[in-house]
Amino acid sequence: MLARLIDTLAPRSCTICGGRLTVTEEVMCACCNQSLPRTGYARNACDNRLVRLFWGRIPIERGASLFFYKAHSDTSRLLYQLKYGGHPETGELLGRLVADEFAAGGFFDGITALVPVPLARQRERERGYNQSVEIARGISTAAGIPVVGDVLERISFHGSQTQKSRWERNENVEKAFRLTDASAVRNRHVLLVDDVITTGATLVAAARELFKAGNVKVSVLSLGFANNE
Numbered sequence: 462m463l464a465r466l467i468d469t470l471a472p473r474s475c476t477i478c479g480g481r482l483t484v485t486e487e488v489m490c491a492c493c494n495q496s497l498p499r500t501g502y503a504r505n506a507c508d509n510r511l512v513r514l515f516w517g518r519i520p521i522e523r524g525a526s527l528f529f530y531k532a533h534s535d536t537s538r539l540l541y542q543l544k545y546g547g548h549p550e551t552g553e554l555l556g557r558l559v560a561d562e563f564a565a566g567g568f569f570d571g572i573t574a575l576v577p578v579p580l581a582r583q584r585e586r587e588r589g590y591n592q593s594v595e596i597a598r599g600i601s602t603a604a605g606i607p608v609v610g611d612v613l614e615r616i617s618f619h620g621s622q623t624q625k626s627r628w629e630r631n632e633n634v635e636k637a638f639r640l641t642d643a644s645a646v647r648n649r650h651v652l653l654v655d656d657v658i659t660t661g662a663t664l665v666a667a668a669r670e671l672f673k674a675g676n677v678k679v680s681v682l683s684l685g686f687a688n689n690e
């Protein structure tokens with residue numbers, strides 16, 4: 462009843478096509494949801510193209526992304542809205558969606574903590590929220606796994622990233638995180654949560670810090686996977 466009333470007073474629209482959402486639809490309409498270029502990786506979470514990105518860099522248990530991310534496409538519109546649209550609840554709803562889809566294949570079995578990839582403090586202040594935290598919150602609700610925040614701190618670097626050479630940017634990523642609470646992840650199987658994965662460098666750096674806590678297993682999850690090689 463209440464949902465119907467709200468829908469009449471303030472109709473919600475699909476983040477991708479802009480069409481009106483029905484009462485039961487969230488974030489995107491059924492059509493756009495069906496058209497998402499899903500990776501299917503959750504069904505093969507120990508060996509897929511995302512997981513192979515980490516081989517030889519860090520030990521990884523499982524990894525999956527919901528869809529392939531492409532610039533100037535529906536998926537980039539979705540992630541842009543999530544990051545800059547000022548609607549943090551979009552992240553939580555997508556987190557619930559991905560958790561429901563992945564849980565069926567046992568993706569979350571044995572995972573005992575969710576760690577969203579942190580933003581630098583100033584970045585988060587400017588944006589008002591961290592999209593990865595919102596996604597993790599949605600996963601937590603659906604999968605019943607706690608979010609452990611404040612485990613990693615993101616170190617901010619001065620100067621614009623775009624003005625730096627590729628080598629300098631890589632250097633920055635490698636030292637981008639600091640473990641701030643080892644006891645929160647020690648002896649745990651941690652799922653690192655991010656909105657989009659491209660080269661994996663950010664998650665490698667984050668995982669290396671987590672391993673310092675001792676006896677930590679790491680798996681990764683993202684909404685988008687932008688590696689098109």
Ligand SMILES: [Zn+2]
Pocket residue numbers: 475476477478479480489490491492493494
């Ligand atoms: Zn749509």
